[in-house]
Amino acid sequence: xxxxxxxxxxxxxxxxxxxxxxxxxxxxxxxxxxxxxxxxxxxxxxxxxxxxxxxxxxxxxxxxxxxxxxxxxxxxxxxxxxxxxxxxxxxxxxxxxxxxxxxxxxxxxxxxxxxxxxxxxxxxxxxxxxxxxxxxxxxxxxxxxxxxxxxxxxxxxxxxxxxxxxxxxxxxxxxxxxxxxxxxxxxxxxxxxxxxxxxxxxxxxxxxxxxxxxxxxxxxxxxxxxxxxxxxxxxxxxxxxxxxxxxxxxxxxxxxxxxxxxxxxxxxxxxxxxxxxxxxxxxxxxxxxxxxxxxxxxxxxxxxxxxxxxxxxxxxxxxxxxxx
Amino acid sequence: xxxxxxxxxxxxxxxxxxxxxxxxxxxxxxxxxxxxxxxxxxxxxxxxxxxxxxxxxxxxxxxxxxxxxxxxxxxxxxxxxxxxxxxxxxxxxxxxxxxxxxxxxxxxxxxxxxxxxxxxxxxxxxxxxxxxxxxxxxxxxxxxxxxxxxxxxxxxxxxxxxxxxxxxxxxxxxxxxxxxxxxxxxxxxxxxxxxxxxxxxxxxxxxxxxxxxxxxxxxxxxxxxxxxxxxxxxxxxxxxxxxxxxxxxxxxxxxxxxxxxxxxxxxxxxxxxxxxxxxxxxxxxxxxxxxxxxxxxxxxxxxxxxxxxxxxxxxxxxxxxxxx
Numbered sequence: 001x002x003x004x005x006x007x008x009x010x011x012x013x014x015x016x017x018x019x020x021x022x023x024x025x026x027x028x029x030x031x032x033x034x035x036x037x038x039x040x041x042x043x044x045x046x047x048x049x050x051x052x053x054x055x056x057x058x059x060x061x062x063x064x065x066x067x068x069x070x071x072x073x074x075x076x077x078x079x080x081x082x083x084x085x086x087x088x089x090x091x092x093x094x095x096x097x098x099x100x101x102x103x104x105x106x107x108x109x110x111x112x113x114x115x116x117x118x119x120x121x122x123x124x125x126x127x128x129x130x131x132x133x134x135x136x137x138x139x140x141x142x143x144x145x146x147x148x149x150x151x152x153x154x155x156x157x158x159x160x161x162x163x164x165x166x167x168x169x170x171x172x173x174x175x176x177x178x179x180x181x182x183x184x185x186x187x188x189x190x191x192x193x194x195x196x197x198x199x200x201x202x203x204x205x206x207x208x209x210x211x212x213x214x215x216x217x218x219x220x221x222x223x224x225x226x227x228x229x230x231x232x233x234x235x236x237x238x239x240x241x242x243x244x245x246x247x248x249x250x251x252x253x254x255x256x257x258x259x260x261x262x263x264x265x266x267x268x269x270x271x272x273x274x275x276x277x278x279x280x281x282x283x284x285x286x287x288x289x290x291x292x293x294x295x296x297x298x299x300x301x302x303x304x305x306x307x308x309x310x311x312x313x314x315x316x317x318x319x320x321x322x323x324x
Numbered sequence: 325x326x327x328x329x330x331x332x333x334x335x336x337x338x339x340x341x342x343x344x345x346x347x348x349x350x351x352x353x354x355x356x357x358x359x360x361x362x363x364x365x366x367x368x369x370x371x372x373x374x375x376x377x378x379x380x381x382x383x384x385x386x387x388x389x390x391x392x393x394x395x396x397x398x399x400x401x402x403x404x405x406x407x408x409x410x411x412x413x414x415x416x417x418x419x420x421x422x423x424x425x426x427x428x429x430x431x432x433x434x435x436x437x438x439x440x441x442x443x444x445x446x447x448x449x450x451x452x453x454x455x456x457x458x459x460x461x462x463x464x465x466x467x468x469x470x471x472x473x474x475x476x477x478x479x480x481x482x483x484x485x486x487x488x489x490x491x492x493x494x495x496x497x498x499x500x501x502x503x504x505x506x507x508x509x510x511x512x513x514x515x516x517x518x519x520x521x522x523x524x525x526x527x528x529x530x531x532x533x534x535x536x537x538x539x540x541x542x543x544x545x546x547x548x549x550x551x552x553x554x555x556x557x558x559x560x561x562x563x564x565x566x567x568x569x570x571x572x573x574x575x576x577x578x579x580x581x582x583x584x585x586x587x588x589x590x591x592x593x594x595x596x597x598x599x600x601x602x603x604x605x606x607x608x609x610x611x612x613x614x615x616x617x618x619x620x621x622x623x624x625x626x627x628x629x630x631x632x633x634x635x636x637x638x639x640x641x642x643x644x645x646x647x648x
Binding site for chain 2: 021026027082105107108113116118119128131136143150
């Protein structure tokens with residue numbers, strides 16, 4: 001079993017050995033650039049960790065791991081266009097540095113290259129299974145993005161709909177990555193399913209935590225501007241829960257703030273005060289913990305010795321224990 | 325063996341039995357709409373015809389046929405955004421009827437659904453082979469679209485580069501469709517390759533013919549405005565061949581016209597006169613015929629009785645014998 005930094009090295013080495021084609025440069029340069037913005041390569045690392053629960057040399061799982069990373073970057077690239085986001089991690093997004101046309105086509109080809117890596121994974125029955133898992137998850141991610149966009153203009157979003165949206169948009173890909181890693185190692189169907197559920201439920205817990213941190217995080221540690229969701233009137237778990245349980249007066253006050261612009265003085269403090277007096281931070285933490293517990297119960301059920309689970313367990317625990 | 329109308333019925337019935345999911349409606353309604361603009365379903369029909377060279381019941385090839393049609397529609401949907409095209413076949417394009425964001429995401433999910441149909445084709449070794457062919461062709465189509473866009477702003481495009489562009493952007497998909505049909509039927513590798521080459525070369529011949537018809541077609545029969553390529557300063561086979569072989573004076577005159585707008589009086593007639601005095605129509609026809617001959621030599625080489633080839637042969641001949 002390998003630790004996270006070692007696995008990240010192997011992923012980087014695989015990517016370096018399997019670059020995009022050199023031409024047309026106008027198509028692939030933005031793909032390479034996108035990969036420099038894409039982040040921590042958590043998904044392919046989790047895929048390899050799931051593989052290593054069952055089998056020692058993760059080489060066979062590298063193409064599938066890289067396929068998941070390319071897919072994730074494809075979604076970020078197209079989402080940035082759809083969200084009209086000028087920056088990602090402080091650098092210009094692809095459509096800002098080039099243009100929308102380039103962003104669309106480079107994203108498209110990146111998705112197809114993800115399937116090329118999948119198809120290079122090995123025996124035909126493995127490839128067919130991986131493509132099937134990948135397809136299912138990829139469709140769900142697109143559907144989640146659509147729901148997310150729908151919610152921007154809807155005034156009647158329910159918390160249950162929001163939970164389903166974050167599940168589709170982000171959690172199923174974590175589950176799918178773990179499931180694919182297990183499948184690459186030839187794991188039993190029940191273990192593949194437990195790992196899928198582990199990833200899916202941990203992914204939901206992570207997103208709930210993300211909503212909490214956006215409003216209550218430590219500014220010194222949180223990567224983005226604390227209070228950003230409030231300023232942008234985002235319908236987060238905190239908002240939707242408040243609308244579900246608060247008094248008419250609090251709901252009306254929250255509604256009024258959510259019709260103001262991002263420059264409204266005192267907005268973050270006022271909305272945070274509404275959350276506070278309705279006990280929202282505690283409710284968020286309890287809900288996150290509920291999903292986290294469910295997730296780890298599935299990891300517990302995977303039929304391999306506990307010692308083999310140490311790296312995967314620690315990695316996901318770290319993700320879910322960021323400072324509140 | 326079934327005739328074209330019968331095959332089109334089977335494709336329509338498969339599509340009706342396997343619709344997009346009902347929700348989210350905002351994601352899939354544009355996909356359904358796109359399919360009504362997409363056209364004659366030539367590619368899936370060719371795939372089934374290739375299958376029927378070797379095997380009688382085309383049922384097994386229907387998922388792959390529909391995958392190719394969905395892929396084709398995905399490319400049209402995203403190309404329309406990139407080309408800022410307001411209309412397709414006289415109806416509003418997806419991004420015109422909805423918006424660019426909808427066009428991007430609906431196209432993305434349509435591409436992934438194409439892979440879902442592929443994955444439903446049957447035995448794992450067939451699925452793995454089909455995904456590999458599909459991936460190769462899909463990457464090439466994206467690369468062709470990129471070259472096409474590059475050429476819009478380049479002043480030094482060579483005829484050989486143009487030929488490569490049309491090969492990638494449109495011809496390889498015809499070849500790939502035929503190859504996939506043959507592979508579904510369990511055809512020998514050599515026959516799969518001959519059918520790929522048949523489709524690829526016929527596709528190139530078709531595109532060359534399309535350039536000719538745009539300028540010299542019968543206005544009563546040609547679907548689009550005759551002379552449209554000239555008005556839009558498109559660097560077609562006719563233009564690039566003229567720039568290759570004409571006198572300095574003719575090249576300079578053509579260059580001047582290509583710096584005028586679409587409303588310049590007398591433009592179509594003047595450019596056509598340059599083509600005429602350089603013998604371009606005859607050269608186009610000869611070049612088209614050369615590719616057509618090469619294509620049919622590959623069909624000839626496929627190791628099945630000639631009688632089985634009748635439907636495929638006639639269908640492609642009809643495509644290549646539109647009125648000049």
